Amino acid sequence: MNEKPWMMSAPALTLFGVLLLVPLCMTFFLSFNSFGFYTGIENTVSMENYVEVVSDSYFWEIFGRTFAIALATTFFCALLGVPQAYILYRLSPAWRSIVVLIVIGPLLISVVVRTLGWAILLGNNGVINSALQNWGLIERPIKMMYTSGGIVLALTHVFLPFMVLAVWAALQRKDPAVEAAAESLGARPFTIFRRIVLPQVIPGILSGSLIVFSMAASSFATPAILGGRRVKVVATTVYDEFLNTLNWPLGAAIAMLLLASVMVIMLAWNRLVERRYGEALE
């Protein structure tokens, strides 16, 4: 009788094991192999790939840029997402369902199509620069393609729904009467938002940040299209090592380092959230 739950989850577990755990383990073991330009992958065990990544400032720069982009994306998602979620929460039910559709809209479009759309907008001869030049506001095009800023802009657009939904969930958990209570005590709408609503949705902001940060740090398609060869992030570097240099073991080591560092950041973040807000708000 006790075996039944196991049997029922077996298909999902098989899928999970075959498609995630096996490749992950293979990548893990691959990262200890060595690579020769003429010999290809050699079945040896050493830490040389890790040593190479850690000791090369080139890789430090890429990791630094990746986390800076992820952090900036998280920041802007929170900055835009929190007010957006609050507006959503205050809307009438009929308007709310329309606005929810608009909010999750970006998720309905393929990442490549959406990113190419941004490329059309941001290019030196793109829509934004052409418009600004035609109005005479700028003389020379502002460089937006192939910059970290452009990547942050596009990633914020994609990941904003995750932040909005996380904060919205936190808003729905709170007692709706607290805002009325604050109002009756003489608080103005902005004060109510800052002093009463915002502190109560911080757990939502933190969990939304966790999702956005980890997805931004490992995003590939957007930085690949908008960053090109010049603005490399970890995910595009791994891609290049695998498919251009054909140095699979080095690519595997970079991938493992990205996985490990994102996990460390996520766990540390989660502990912070739980320690500070675990019981503060039921």
Add this chain to the structure above:
Amino acid sequence: MAFLEAHGLTKTYGETNAVDNLTFTVEKGSFVSLLGPSGCGKTTTLQMIAGFEDPTMGKIKLAGRDLSAIPARDRGLGIVFQSYALFMHMTVAENVAFGLEMRNVDKAERKRRVADALELVHLGHLANRYPRAMSGGQRQRVALARALVIEPELLLLDEPLSNLDAKLREEMQLELRRIQREAGVTTLMVTHDQSEALAMSDRVLVMEKGRLQQEDSPFEVYERPRTSFVSTFLGKSNNFEAELKSVTPTASQLLIAGRGLTGPSVNLKPGTVEVAVRPERIEIVDAADAVITGTVRERIFLGAQWMMNVATPLGDMLVIRRNAGRREAEIGDTVHLSWAPEHMRILPLNEVAA
């Protein structure tokens, strides 16, 4: 002059009138309850006084000034919400200080007034706790202190005791009344609990379907209900139809189940009326004195009293008898019931019931 006045207050949602032409006044310093079943419009009335809802029609005046143009945050009312609506991320003292902060009260003064308010509700020792670490009764007191610290002209209580368990509720009734009296604040409480309203209020406003049914002291509403609804909503009552034969300034002649009876005078025209008799006013008598005769159908012993359900030609009647240490009628026994004429309430016939 009345302190709080509502004139022709009406709130319409779509086709229905949640509150229908409500007019009442509250005297300064008194404790008044708005009592009624859920959906009777009492909460909507409170929301309009608080400023969270705009009346469709009518006026609210507080101490002579019209409230309609004043937003909720500037009305300066103290409100205790049903859920307490405490700020969970702030300590008890921070919760209580919030209203003073919004009024730019300076720090020393703020500290003193917060301490006073917490002392009033007997929570001085818990000032630095967070609400999550407190019991329901303590949270209730915090909510009360937070509402009273701003020295409101009017305190509004929205079902303040409904989230507490029975024993605590009784305790808090006395406590709430003490605090209200000490603070001397005019209070309007919304409740669906008739015993709560009777126990705590100076005056009770009974509402049904958005309309005011009766406004009186607790004793008067219980003793002299003016409508069939009020007689059954407050306490238990035996209501039955009777024929009003004639009325004089001092008495009335009734025909109840074929028997002529003299009752108190009433301002009604002869015809079919409804008569209400409280179960504790019915006596068991000898056959010769009986108004009506019936059979005991059920009998419950409650310690201090007996409760009996007697099947009579007028329908089932509830009889409550004080336990005087004697044997009472058994189930199946025939009993003769009677009541003094002055304990009859003659009401206009309730079209809805019957």
